[in-house]
Amino acid sequence: MKNSYRSDPLTQSVHAARSDVPSAADVRRWQHSVATLAGVTAAPTAAAAMSSSASAAGTSAVVGTSKASLGATTSIGSGSALGGLVGGGAKMVTSALVTVGLVGGGAVAYQVSADSAASPRDQGATLQSAAPSTRLEVRSTPQSVRQKPAAPQVPAAEDVVTVDLANDRSQVEATARIQSAHVSSARVKGDSAKSTPAAPSREYSAAEEARVIEAARRALATNPAQTLSLVQRHQQQFPEGALGVERRVLLIEALYRLGRQTEATHALETFRRGNPNSAHLRRLDQLLKVGTLR
Amino acid sequence: MTSPRVAGHSPLVALAFKVSEQVQVPSDLASVSSSDELIASHATRVYRSLRYLGVLEQELSDACQEVFLVMHRRHGEFRGDSKYETWVYGICVGTARNVRRGRRRALARVSDEEPEEVFEPTFDEELDLQRTRARLNEALEQLSEDQREVFVLHEVEELKMNEVARTVGCPLFTAYSRYRLGRRKLRKLLEPMRKES
Numbered sequence: 001m002k003n004s005y006r007s008d009p010l011t012q013s014v015h016a017a018r019s020d021v022p023s024a025a026d027v028r029r030w031q032h033s034v035a036t037l038a039g040v041t042a043a044p045t046a047a048a049a050m051s052s053s054a055s056a057a058g059t060s061a062v063v064g065t066s067k068a069s070l071g072a073t074t075s076i077g078s079g080s081a082l083g084g085l086v087g088g089g090a091k092m093v094t095s096a097l098v099t100v101g102l103v104g105g106g107a108v109a110y111q112v113s114a115d116s117a118a119s120p121r122d123q124g125a126t127l128q129s130a131a132p133s134t135r136l137e138v139r140s141t142p143q144s145v146r147q148k149p150a151a152p153q154v155p156a157a158e159d160v161v162t163v164d165l166a167n168d169r170s171q172v173e174a175t176a177r178i179q180s181a182h183v184s185s186a187r188v189k190g191d192s193a194k195s196t197p198a199a200p201s202r203e204y205s206a207a208e209e210a211r212v213i214e215a216a217r218r219a220l221a222t223n224p225a226q227t228l229s230l231v232q233r234h235q236q237q238f239p240e241g242a243l244g245v246e247r248r249v250l251l252i253e254a255l256y257r258l259g260r261q262t263e264a265t266h267a268l269e270t271f272r273r274g275n276p277n278s279a280h281l282r283r284l285d286q287l288l289k290v291g292t293l294r
Numbered sequence: 295m296t297s298p299r300v301a302g303h304s305p306l307v308a309l310a311f312k313v314s315e316q317v318q319v320p321s322d323l324a325s326v327s328s329s330d331e332l333i334a335s336h337a338t339r340v341y342r343s344l345r346y347l348g349v350l351e352q353e354l355s356d357a358c359q360e361v362f363l364v365m366h367r368r369h370g371e372f373r374g375d376s377k378y379e380t381w382v383y384g385i386c387v388g389t390a391r392n393v394r395r396g397r398r399r400a401l402a403r404v405s406d407e408e409p410e411e412v413f414e415p416t417f418d419e420e421l422d423l424q425r426t427r428a429r430l431n432e433a434l435e436q437l438s439e440d441q442r443e444v445f446v447l448h449e450v451e452e453l454k455m456n457e458v459a460r461t462v463g464c465p466l467f468t469a470y471s472r473y474r475l476g477r478r479k480l481r482k483l484l485e486p487m488r489k490e491s
Contacts, residue, residue: 008488010480013430017450018422022341026355030337031330034362130301286330 035283036221206242209234213243216250224257249280256287264288333362336382339451343383343425346434346446353397361389375421376460383461385452400482433483441476444469449477455456 216230231251234241241247249272255264268284275281341354347355372381379489405464434442440462447458449468459469 010477012487013433013480013484014449016426017342017346017430018452019423020342020345020427021338022358026341026358027334027337029355030359030362031333033359034333036437037363038366101481194349282328283330288334 032127033223036217043061060134094204209238209241209243212237213246216247216254220253220257224254227254245275245280247280248274249284253287261288295479296339305313314482329362329366332365336362336365337388338381339379339382340386340462342394343386343446343451344390346431346450347443348431348434349389349390349393350397355485357393361385364389377457380453380457383447383453387447387461389444391439420431429487430480430483433480436483437479438472440464441472441479444472445476448473 053166147189189228212234216227216234219226219230233253234243234247238244249269252264252267252271255261255267265288268288271278271284272281302413308424344357344361345351345354353427361382365382368385372378406412436447437445441464444458447453447461448455455473456470458473459466462469464472
């Protein structure tokens with residue numbers, strides 16, 4: 001077969017070039033580093049988007065600005081939001097309305113204290129009366145905001161900072177945590193979200209929690225054993241922390257990287273039972289499958 | 295949105311996440327969970343085009359990673375007015391240009407030392423293949439950047455000429471002309487190989 005193009009050096013070279021493919025190990029490395037790098041910046045993305053919506057007068061252009069200012073690695077949320085806006089037809093209008101609603105709402109939200117004593121029911125009512133366009137969108141969302149915490153759904157806000165609503169806390173509290181976790185993790189990384197007012201610290205420190213998880217994630221590529229110990233520390237320190245899902249995901253990845261296949265698979269199955277709809281599952285499944293083949 | 299006291303901010307914050315999550319759903323490629331698949335399905339394309347567009351062996355892995363990150367970050371900008379692959383090639387071409395330019399600057403500062411080629415031969419045929427590839431790359435170095443891009447995209451990556459023109463951003467006719475000139479030059483440069491074998 002090779003002889004058929006031997007005669008022509010150029011054709012021969014081109015064929016050699018076409019058969020030039022990256023190794024499976026390379027591909028895995030890229031997958032991992034992109035997931036890690038994209039993950040690291042996804043949290044500030046959300047926080048920064050919040051802060052800009054809090055500070056600026058609102059149109060959807062604000063979202064664009066925050067996206068552009070995030071030069072770093074990824075802006076899944078707003079990036080694909082824009083993509084969706086471009087492609088969406090009728091949905092576009094709704095989403096745009098929601099964006100505006102959010103921007104305005106965000107501004108209000110940041111002026112109030114972080115006291116989230118209002119009952120979920122009151123808040124639902126607020127949503128309905130305050131932002132009708134918002135409510136429209138909520139209704140079409142499969143996992144709506146007003147969903148009761150009784151349903152153990154785990155919405156992945158961004159892939160990184162996922163929130164375990166399966167905990168028996170009220171949803172209000174949980175979402176307040178997400179937000180403070182986002183804000184603090186942005187601070188931890190020295191991101192540009194300086195204008196964002198931090199949620200007042202309670203005995204529970206979201207910043208500390210985010211720091212532990214962040215450190216665990218950073219260690220994953222180079223020192224999975226350390227990830228494991230940080231994950232354990234997180235478990236002791238924040239058994240019902242807002243980043244519980246993240247912790248479990250990191251645990252699985254760390255076990256996998258340490259070559260502890262059986263334990264990783266076991267942890268994955270446990271995770272699957274608790275979070276049957278998690279956005280992490282697909283990636284983890286793939287990771288472990290690839291690992292087994294190796 | 296009326297009284298600052300009524301809401302607390304959690305529902306709105308939660309809603310922001312809902313919205314971003316929800317918009318992600320239709321564009322499956324954007325979600326992090328599928329970024330692995332995205333990388334797996336474009337790995338060869340990215341790796342190979344960068345390599346023959348003049349990114350050196352030792353720069354290759356980082357450059358690939360850079361492309362994937364850009365794909366990830368700018369996914370929302372993909373308008374669907376070309377094939378997704380073409381869009382990816384556009385990123386590759388841009389990245390390769392950056393890498394080459396960065397290197398040229400670095401080399402101008404330091405020295406003109408040739409990077410050593412490292413072969414890790416497994417068996418003869420593989421060695422042969424690697425030599426052939428390396429030689430093609432050497433020859434491609436002699437082409438102008440424009441010619442190289444057009445040739446690699448059309449011959450190695452097998453893009454249609456109109457896609458090539460779109461990717462590098464030149465008129466179709468120009469692309470053909472660059473291709474012809476590049477090909478002629480390569481033939482001449484690679485001719486010695488025939489005598490060897």
